[in-house]
Amino acid sequence: MTFTEEYRREDEAAHPPHFSEAYASTALRSPRQPLVRLPHTLTEASGPAQGGGRLLGPAMADLTRQHRGEPVGQRIVVAGRVLDEDGRPVPDTLIEIWQANAAGRYIHARDQWNAPIDPNFTGMGRVVTDEAGRYGFTSVRPGAYPWGNHHNAWRPAHIHLSLLGPAFATRLVTQMYFDGDPLIALDPIAQAVPAGARDRLVARFDLSLTEPSHALGYAFDIVLRGRAATPMEP
Amino acid sequence: MAGGRLGQTPWQTVGPFFHYALPAPGGADLVGQADIGARADLTPAGHFLLTPLSRETPVGDVIEVEGRIVDGAGAPLPDALVEIWQADGEGAFGDLFGRCATADDGGYAFRTVLPGRVAGPGNALQAAHIDVGVLGRGLLRRLVTRIYFEGEPGLDEDPVLALVPDERRDTLVARRTAPGRYRFDIVLQGAGETVFFDC
Structure with a gap:
């Protein structure tokens, strides 16, 4: 007997297509054959215990305290x-x-833009949600940066977020943008998302999350795929 | 809200700069302590904060799976991330999640165990398989595929392989190159394109 919990499919009205003409790197990296619909067997409906938190290492929730000094920039709390x-x-x-x-520079050998590296900022962290699904971390607001996709292309300020969720099927990697950034409307990666779902990627300034004399607060909720209708045992 | 539900948060690409955040040393060794899987060479000294992973030794026969990822022009992907999820040798799911960042030649390699067979749709037993996710610059969403193993029982009756057109099934079967050693190349586009799934 098997009892496999299925998850809802990725909503095509929410996610970008694999190929998006305006994002040049998708041209040779997107499949041309139709995807085959994979039934959710136990392999797809299971995942590492505790969403990978125990497996992948200790929490690092304050990106401003990973080095001897404090990084330059506008301190923020994202929750x-x-x-x-x-x-x-x-x-x-x-x-x-x-x-x-x-300044918009990644601590990465392949980021060759001439904006300065900050010796006090790596820009990586890791948090685990609590029993109510809450999370929060402290960082500095990232800068925008140029990239080679087209003439005068600039990525809007963004933070990358990766979630395993409860199962292989619920994996999500996304990018969080900041409300009011004029570069969002010009960005092929953000704009690849269907219009009706784009604002789900935008964090809002939130005074109640703002820490007095310390950091501006931004609110950002993340929605993973839900369970399909209760499965019946065969 | 759609139909009373919350809308899914959209996928976005991992981009080219994930190496100091996702693939930890040891992430590609699911049976031991070898520090394979990471690309610490892409992060300046003092900024690689990912800690080596340690695991309990899983049940099963140790295997190595290696391959290369290429794009529609046959060029290797030096900036992709391969993730795997699988059962142990007895078909039980625990913590066998692995990650490997590709090398400059597009190559990746995992050391793991040959998974046991687990039930599939309609209670048909599936052949041994590993679920794979491919992430990278130019991949707006994850690409999902499966690794099956040449010579393992049940390939002809596997309920998932049965959904794949005959002529493309081979792209999902890792070739046995030596005892305990398999090769699984991933072609993102064009001739010999790997089968990818809507998962």
């Missing part, structure tokens, strides 16, 4: 909840975080 489509909290799920520094 929210991880929920499924039915509004249920997703507890004990690992969120991996990475971003550029305040």
Whole structure:
């Protein structure tokens, strides 16, 4: 007897296509054959315990305290909840975080832009959601940076977020943008998302999350795929 | 809200700069302590903060799976991340999640165990398989595929392989190159394109 919990499919009205003409790197990296619909067997419906949190290492929730000094930039707190489509909290799920520094430079050998590296900022972190799906981390607001996709192309300020969720099927990697950034409307990566879902990638300034005399607060909730209708045993 | 539900948060590419955040040393060794899987060489000194992973030794026969990822022009992907999820040798799921960042030649390699067979749709037993996710610059979403193993029982009756057109099934079967050693290349596009799944 098997009892496999299925997850809802990725909503095509929410996610970018694999090929998006305006994002040049997709041209040779997107499949041309149709995807085959994979039934959710136990392999797809299971995942590492505690959303990978125990497996992948200790929490690092303050990106401004990883080196001897403090990084340059506008200090921010990003907080929210991880929920499924039915509004249920997703507890004990690992969120991996990475971003550029305040000048828009990544601590990466392949980032050759001449904006300065900040010796006090790596820009990686890791948090686990609590029983109510809540998470939060402290960082500095990343800068925008140029990239080679087209003439005068600039990525809007963003923070990368990676979540395993409860199962192989619920994996999500996304990017969080900042409300009011004029570069979002010009960015082929953000604009590859269907219009109706784009604002789900935008964090809002939130005074209640703002820490007096310390850091500006931004609210960002993340919604993972929910469970399909209760499966019946065969 | 759609139909009373919350809208899914959209996928975005991992981009080219994930190496100091996702693939930890040891992430590609699911049976031991070898520090394979990471690319610490892409992060300046003092900034590689990922800690080596340690695991309990899983049940099963140790195997190595290696391959290369190429794009539609046959060029290797030096900036991709391969993730795997699988059962242990007895078909039980625990913590056998692995990650490997590709090398400059597009190569990746995992050391793991040959998974046991697990039930599939309609209770048909699936052949031994590993679920794979490919992430990278130019991949707006994850690409999902499966590794099956040449010579293992049940390939002809596998309920998932049965959904794949005959002529493309071979792209999902890792070739046995030596005892305990398999090769699984991933072609993102064009001739010999690997079968990818809507998962």
